[in-house]
Amino acid sequence: MLFMNKFSEFLRFLLSKxxxxxxxxxxxxxxxxxxxxxxxxxxxxxxxxxxxxxLAERIIDACEKYWEVHKSNCSGLVNAVADExxxxxxxxxxxxxxxxxxPPWKLLSDGVEADKKASxxxxxxAGLKSNxxxxxxxxxxxxxxxxxxxxxxxxxxxxxxxxxxxxxxxINYAWFKEDRDKVIYHYRDI
Numbered sequence: 301m302l303f304m305n306k307f308s309e310f311l312r313f314l315l316s317k318x319x320x321x322x323x324x325x326x327x328x329x330x331x332x333x334x335x336x337x338x339x340x341x342x343x344x345x346x347x348x349x350x351x352x353x354x355l356a357e358r359i360i361d362a363c364e365k366y367w368e369v370h371k372s373n374c375s376g377l378v379n380a381v382a383d384e385x386x387x388x389x390x391x392x393x394x395x396x397x398x399x400x401x402x403p404p405w406k407l408l409s410d411g412v413e414a415d416k417k418a419s420x421x422x423x424x425x426a427g428l429k430s431n432x433x434x435x436x437x438x439x440x441x442x443x444x445x446x447x448x449x450x451x452x453x454x455x456x457x458x459x460x461x462x463x464x465x466x467x468x469x470x471i472n473y474a475w476f477k478e479d480r481d482k483v484i485y486h487y488r489d490i
Contacts, residue, residue: 355421355490356441359385360468363438363457367467374459378425378436381457385490387423393434397427400486407486411471414439414485415454422487426456426471428479433461437474439485453480 362384363377370377375393382389389396401407408414408424417439418424424439437458448454449470458474459465466473472480 352421353419353441356419359418359421359423359438359490360440360457363440363467367457367459367465370459371465372459372461372463374436374461374465377457377459377465378438381438382423382425385423387488387490389425393427393436394429396425396436397429397434397484400425400427401484405486405488407484409485411439411448411452411454411483411485414487415442415448417487418442418454421490423490424454424485424487426454426474426483426485428475428483430479435460435475437471439471440468 359381362381365384366377366380370380375391375396378393378396379389389399391399399405405425408417411426414424414426419441421441425436426439427436428434435458437456439454439456442448442455446455449472453470453472455468456471456474457465457467458471471483474480475483
């Protein structure tokens with residue numbers, strides 16, 4: 301949100317210094333101002349809390365919003381949910397796994413920590429690279445009556461290439477048994 305406000309201010313400054321602005325306001329400048337104002341009004345999420353249960357619920361809402369469209373595309377779902385919170389992730393699963401290993405993303409030691417961060421309203425992505433396609437999921441806050449699978453696998457949403465992903469299911473179903481303990485978890489503030 302702060303970025304959007306600073307970006308708008310920067311664009312207004314540039315427009316004010318433009319040679320087009322000297323003398324009379326022309327149609328092109330007026331159009332640019334309209335575009336900026338429209339961007340400011342179309343903020344994707346208004347009054348977004350910094351963290352906590354309300355934000356954790358909004359992450360689940362975003363997963364629900366995009367799951368049907370991306371139920372057969374894990375990277376599409378992760379990209380769409382991240383975009384909902386103005387977080388840029390791009391490419392396929394292997395690309396996303398590479399991206400989440402860099403700041404501002406922070407490494408988590410395991411699924412228990414991932415579950416905790418998701419409950420705090422952090423954006424948590426779990427993933428594992430593979431050839432030719434890896435896999436990524438959005439870890440989400442679990443309901444109070446739900447337990448981590450085997451005491452270590454958190455709940456998540458994911459799409460599945462050549463199939464149909466899952467919603468609000470523990471991630472031990474997202475990977476083969478021999479792979480699921482190799483999954484990495486990263487989070488960031490939104």
